Amino acid sequence: MAEEKNVSTAEKPIEAKIAKPKLTPVYDLLEGAIKVWWKNIIKFIRVYLWGVLFTLIPAAIAVILVLLFRRIDFNTNIYLQILMFVLFAACFVVAIYYIMRAYIGMFLLVKKNYEGNELEIFKETKKYFASYLGLSVLTAVLVLLWACLLIIPGIIYSIFYSFAVYAFFFEGLKGMKAIKRSKELVRNYWWPVFGRFAVIATVLYVFTMIISIPLHYSDVNSFFYSFWTSIMQIINFLIGPISLLYFYQIYQDLVKIKK
Helix, strand or coil: CHHHHHHHHHHCCCCCCCCCCCCCCHHHHHHHHHHHHHHCHHHHHHHHHHHHHHHHHHHHHHHHHHHHHHHCCCCCCHHHHHHHHHHHHHHHHHHHHHHHHHHHHHHHHHHCCCCCCHHHHHHHCHHHHHHHHHHHHHHHHHHHHHHHHCHHHHHHHHHHCCCHHHHHHHHCCCHHHHHHHHHHHHCCCHHHHHHHHHHHHHHHHHHHHHHCHHHHHCCCCCHHHHHHHHHHHHHHHHHHHHHHHHHHHHHHHHHHHCC
C-alpha cells in the first residue's frame, strides 16, 4: 500500500505558477527618461525649433491682422471682415501644422536612435503628418464616444488607446490597426499602466504648481507676470520630451511581454 501511495504521489502532476511579468518600476522609468532626455536635449530642441521657425511667418501675419483689426473699422464692409477672418484662420492652421510636425519629429528622433541631421528629420515628418493626424482624430473620436456613455469608460479606453501613436511610429501601423495594437498591449496590464500614467501626471502637475508660485504674488497686468509666463512655457517645452520617453519605456516593456 505504501508503495502504491508513493507511486500515485510521484505521478501527480506538479502545477507551477508562472509569475506575471512586471513593468519597469516608476522610479526607474522616470530616471531612465530623464537621463536619455538630458543626453539628447540639444537634438530635441533643434528638431522642435525647425517647426517653430516655420511657424514664424504665419504667426507674423496673424499679428499684423490683429493690429489691423484694432486700427481699422471693418463694420462698414462685411466682405473685408470675412476675408480677414479667413486669413487669420489660415495662419492659425498653418502654424498648428508645423508645430504638429515638430512633435512628430521628436518621435522620429527616438526612432532613429537620436542619430541623423535634425533638419532632415524634420523634413521627413511631412510624409507622416496625414496618417498621424488621422490616427489622432480617430483615437479622440473613439475616446469621446466612450466618454459619452459615462466618464469611466472614457478613462478606461483612453488608457487602452494610449500607445496607438507608438504603434504607429515604431511598428508602422495605421488607423484602427494601431489602436487595436495598443489595446492588445495594455490588455491585462491596465492598472499598472494607469498607475504609471497617474504618477507622471501628478509629478508634472506638482512641478507646474511649484514653478507657477511667483505668478500668485504678481499682478496679472505686470511685466513680470508676462515674463514669468513665457519662462514657464519655455520650461514646459524643454521638459516635454521626458513624458514621451517615459511612455516609450512602458511601450517597450509591453511589447517585450506580449511577444
